[in-house]
Amino acid sequence: MVNDALVFCEENQRAYYWGIGLDKLQNEDPPVLQGNTDEDEWHYYCDTLSAFLFFTICWQSINVMPAAASAQISNGALDRLRTNLTEVAGDYGSDELSFYHSGLVVCVFGSQNILYVAAKDDAMLEDFAATFDLNLDYL
Numbered sequence: 001m002v003n004d005a006l007v008f009c010e011e012n013q014r015a016y017y018w019g020i021g022l023d024k025l026q027n028e029d030p031p032v033l034q035g036n037t038d039e040d041e042w043h044y045y046c047d048t049l050s051a052f053l054f055f056t057i058c059w060q061s062i063n064v065m066p067a068a069a070s071a072q073i074s075n076g077a078l079d080r081l082r083t084n085l086t087e088v089a090g091d092y093g094s095d096e097l098s099f100y101h102s103g104l105v106v107c108v109f110g111s112q113n114i115l116y117v118a119a120k121d122d123a124m125l126e127d128f129a130a131t132f133d134l135n136l137d138y139l
Contacts, residue, residue: 005033005042009056018045018052046094054088058098061105065118067125069136073108073115077132081106081115084131104128 005019016036024030032052033042046052062068073081078097081087085099085106095110103120117136119125129136 002035003040003042005035007035009052020049046096051089051094055094055096055098055107058088058100058105059107059116062107062116062118065105066120067122068116068118068139069125069129070114070116070139071129071134071136073113073134077134078108078110080132081108 007019010017034045088098
């Protein structure tokens, strides 16, 4: 526990961590807070633990899949993603969105206008880039 919250996740460099306020532990799907090593206070992160976990699973998938890339994304491209891919149940209070399609996972960081995409192979990434008119930077 750190500063009245139960920490349940820590990023690999240990600069950021996520927790649930002790006063919210009884909630069925409590909000998630984020802390960092430079401050003693918690910051709101997202409305529900389930949304955090769904996004985190998608993000971790991107980090282990064989082919991955990033790209700047416009509102129009985001609308096309929403139309053509399945959106993972997310948190409408967060700017992090995730999508999937057979063999493909996408995470969007809205405030940064960037997406990360991973696929089972480079050909699938190239098809994705062509379909959504994106210039990919391969990771």
